[in-house]
Amino acid sequence: MWPDWHAWRRRLAHNGERRLLVLAGSESWGQELARELWQRDALWLGQGPDEYQPQPAAKISRYLGRSFPALVFNAHSGLHPDAFGAVLGCVAAGGVVLLLCPPLADWPDYADPDLQRYVALPEQARERHSRFIQRLVRLLQQDAHTLIWQQGACRPALPPPGHHAWHRQRDRRGCLNPQQRQALAMILQSCRRRCPLVLTADRGRGKSSLLGLAGARLLDAGRRVLLTAPSPHAAHNALAQGGGRLHFIAPDALLQQRPAADLLLVDEAAAIPVPILQALARHYCCVFATTEHGYEGTGLGFQLKFQPSLDRLAPGWRKYRLTTPARWSPQDPLEPLLFRLLVLGADPPPPPPSGPWQLHRLSQRQLAEDEVLLHQVFGLLTLAHYQTSPSDLRYLLDAPGLELVVACRARIPMAVALVVREGRLSPELGQAIWRGQRRPRGHLLPQSLAFHGGLDGACVFGYDRIMRIVVHPHGQQQGVGSRLLGWLRQHSTADFLGTSFGASAELVRFWQRNGFAAVRLGLSADGVSGLHAAMMLQPLSPDAEAVMPVWQGQFSANLDFFLLGALRTLPPPLLHSLKRPPARPQPALDAAIVRDFAWAHRDLPADRPALARFIRSRSLPEGLDERQKALADALLNPANSAAQLVADFGLAGGKDLVQRLRRLLQCFFPPP
Template sequence: MTDWPGFCRQLLQRGERRLLIVSGEQDWAQARAQSLLSSLAPAHILWLGEAPFAQPHCPLGKFHTALGREYHHLVFNAFSGLHPDALGAAVGALAAGGLLVLLCPPLQRWHAYADPDLRRYVALPEQAEGLNSRFITRVIALLHSAPGVLLWQQHRPVPTLPLLSGAPWRLQRDRHGCLNRQQRHALALLLRGARRGVPVVLTADRGRGKSSLLGLAAGRLLRAGKRVLLTAPSPDAAARALAHCEPDLPFMAPDALLAERPAADVVLVDEAAALPVPMLLALARRYCCLFASTEHGYEGTGLGFTLKFQPALAALSPTVGKAHIGTPARWSQGDPLEPLLFRLLALDSNPPAPPSAGAPNMEWVTRQRLLADDTLLQQVFGLLTLAHYQTRPSDLRQLLDAPGVSLAVVFRQGVPVAAALLQREGELDGALATAIWRGQRRPRGHLLPQSLCFHGGLMDACDFGYARIMRIVVHPACQQAGIGSQLLGWLKQQVNIDFLGTSFGASPELLTFWSRNGFLPVRLGLAADGVSGLHAAMMLWPASSRAQSVLHEWQGQFGADMRDEGRTMPTGLPLPPPRVNEQRDARRAHDFACYHRDLHADRPALRRFIAHHTPVHPPTPHQQALLQAALHPGAEPAQVAKRLGYAGQKSVITALRLAMKCYF
């Protein structure tokens, strides 16, 4: 049987979808997919990744444009990279009766393929060459054992399509427009919250009809005379809500909504997890909001909506309503594709309940061990998910594939109860370090040395080796027992490197935890994180004598820069005693003038340098006014441009570099 349209009709009758793997050389696989699609209905076909000439497609890096829409068929070109976030988002947009066509190299060689997505996990593109992907190895193993997967291999016959049987799947809307009992309950809660002025949070996995439910609620409210507005990360993300609302529902972008503050009784926020937490809270303070969000982190902020926003919303409004939809609406509960996707991306990973007693046992766990023990992988990844509000499916691939990653796990009676994920950084080539210092290069990764070098004004920071603790987590049932501190103490004994380091949202609680464990602050970010609303703090613990000899000097410069800008540490941590190094200030001033160093980072050093040096060539009166205005603590270049008549921020910085050259 090669009647693909007939097979898709059978799938639609059962409310199911299928994965078709087309495995071979790229040109052959693309041609097969193009031929297959020509025999299927052309409407609502999404092609992700590189496509044959004239075939409409969406680059994998722009997969967010697929959110909020529904497609009859999907082609995912893994030759362009097996991007986990894009795969998760796209499959959630595939309707019943649809095929997910996965194009990939021959399965036996796919793990060694030069996957473009691997470049996201290395500092330099060439470092991805020759890497074997454990993530893809795991994917292949799971696909081989998954029921209902169709495999079409080059030089092999077209797969035989099974005849499907069983009770037909029917979608029937009730008089309210709902498809099931969970939707009816959620609709009632949305309407009740709107009438009472109480916020409501509606959560669901993809394909549960939450966006269409927002549209139904909006129609009811508009017909009742309420002033209703819809907002979302983009108009595309709000398309389904708009399609299910009568009469027309006004849409406003969230930033415009907060800036213009139009009158509204209710604001509907679709795909809420894709918006920064501070923005969501600002909307909640201004309006009665009904929030709808996907659960599993396909949007840009992952679990921030659950771990950061919802507790903050409950503090604002203790009577917040909550509804969850688990029953699928775009496909039947017998659909095999969704559970396969969850398994591939570990979307439903949860840490097991820990034993109530037992001595902790700490050990390094290799990625090969995780690959061989999928239960342990799911348990550990579930733990790590609890540790950070920006977890995405891509973090699973980082755990398995990223070079320089190591994992320490605390077991109790064989059950993982805590974990730390570390990334090796630093010890960079001298030419690359100089280019980073001058603002000419910004390679991926190496967060601590790059940030300390470029933003912190520490030119020698790239010379040292770091083990950055990306995540450290203790199971909630085991917290407040000192396990996290015990794990840090164990890591201090284990690492053979210059620094243990960390970068995190600087809440007073976390600052206290890290300082209590001997870590010292060396940088505080200038801008608050868009999700947490916190400034990023960087703290180091010196593991070598070489590191000990420079850390107090680094702290002294950090303290001097903070003091001279009028900045303070968040509650709970004193500012390090300032220590000015005139030679370092002179180097920062010279390279700001001659290269591309950052004004906000170097402004304290520029101000100190000017105060103690006479210009070689006297600056003009206009340059003197610019130096005084732009180097004032807290000055913003855009405002300086308006005041002094410059075209904009860039022209101010260009003119400032020229003015600084008068001193050299």
């Protein structure tokens, strides 16, 4: 313990600043020091002494919207970027973040448990050099405000806090600064004028507190006000500022019960699925408060998917952004450091409007060592997907089998494609995946096509899956995206180029124009975008070209079945844009699917078309009772959902239904 530690902490609080203290050494050494510096009501993430009630970093969502005087983040348990970014925003002014980690020179080669999320097999994490950690260490060592104590070295001197006193005093309305007063006035006007408001800010700007203050004012005026959020924990500050009078109700309960309200306050809106936000906006006048920098994993979904739909639902809605911190001083050095570490708010520069451009590969090493290039490329990638989060930065720098191709004009990236190599799995592993007995991480296309698509042999082929492809808005409509796909096609050594994306009619037409064809469509819409996932392939090898018509014929036959049941609400524009050949089911493939559904662990929703075609083409085996015959007959009707079958036959649930179907279908085959 430093002799002047408490005085230093008081000075930090007086200045409204926070600090990061890195304890680099063995885990036991770091934990012992953290125990000495521990204070009441602090939060400990990762492994730690039981008396401090340590929490797993992956469960950080329960702490969003709350405030803590200090934090211990044990990176020996894994540096989860989303959790790290989220929880640092929960540390109040005067707080210190204790980051426990291995010795800095060894940390990039440490078998970080978080790396297992990015590799197919656990042993790959033990052998992987982390460029994400290598870059993080470099930035920490360069930061003048970060305090680093390495095991075996002398205790470092405490850096002096700044000289700017921080005055945090609420006015008679309960606001801390002019921006909060303006936002409060706009919330009250939204209720009077029945005009939706979107309130955005980075963490620590007081969005949740403002919702509570506004709710209390409106309740005093006799208005009916409701509060919703992803969880009561996320609305903690709003409920506290509401004086215990605000009524919290979960989003799904709101849509079921539809209680009357003059205004609905929606806290942490970016963590609520877009279709639910749209339904709330249709029924209520809403104030949506949220962070857009992706701590929840859906910040861009709110910005890119929900806000345009709000234009249609409520023309004239207003937006206000809070920039002045409320939990800490504008001179706080921790927030700028966090933005550098996680490349938050990366804004890609516009390329020149004309001129030649070049295509070339980028390595993960180039990105990790060039901060300007990394911000440009990652900023572009965030435009391509509405669920970009800090974990995507680590994936970009650390995941094996990635290829990054960029198109530059005047050395400024104007388009980028992120490609991952998948497939070419052993026949034994491929068969186990097909039968539902194995599900290794990664290999999205071959696993999904084999298990959900019922395409036998899908795992033995090699795929270059285009995870993301994006063209800067200033470079669009110039054929850059198609040229980029052509380059990938020319340089690929895989059997297929492939992609999986949220299917809109426009995107389906783009991929089809570039030679891709659909082979699978997800049965349920994504919770954030409201879109069904589509998988499309372009064959490159002779074997792939030979099998592609077979796969498409099976896909078309399955889709005909699903359109009468699970996909009957598929948007007509999407269906009309989808080019597909005539249905050509493969009886031998259907029989293999039914056999492994009966005797292994294949999936009922995905296999329903094959099960129905198989039963329809055969006589029922002798020995089935009337109830089994009725169940077999009901299975033929695509409109009968699993839930409906459970209800009609008085079963205990979905598992009971699957077990009864397995026993029924086993009667068609000899035991394996």
